[in-house]
Amino acid sequence: MVKTSIEVGERQTAADCQSMADVRQGVDALDRALVALLTERQSYMAAAARIKADRSKVFDRARIEDVVTKVRAAARESGLSEAIAEPVWRTLIDRCIAYEYASWDETRG
Numbered sequence: 001m002v003k004t005s006i007e008v009g010e011r012q013t014a015a016d017c018q019s020m021a022d023v024r025q026g027v028d029a030l031d032r033a034l035v036a037l038l039t040e041r042q043s044y045m046a047a048a049a050r051i052k053a054d055r056s057k058v059f060d061r062a063r064i065e066d067v068v069t070k071v072r073a074a075a076r077e078s079g080l081s082e083a084i085a086e087p088v089w090r091t092l093i094d095r096c097i098a099y100e101y102a103s104w105d106e107t108r109g
């Protein structure tokens with residue numbers, strides 16, 4: 001198994017920020033890291049589309065709820081508001097499912 005690590009650009013901790021420029025630098029660095037992580041997540045959706053033999057297997061309600069449950073628990077543990085985490089992940093899952101459908105169709109088309 002190959003492990004990768006996403007680099008987050010140089011930034012101060014939020015507690016050390018003294019200006020909005022400091023805050024923006026931190027947010028921008030984190031946004032770039034999040035894009036890199038989402039790109040990697042998208043690659044797993046492409047792999048799922050390649051692996052699933054049946055298009056009807058793309059949407060899996062039980063798996064969606066399992067992911068959201070795990071995310072909510074991780075949010076609680078890390079101090080992320082569940083009011084942020086849950087809707088963000090539900091939107092992410094929705095868009096990833098759409099991407100997976102498109103990838104499935106592309107690989108079979």
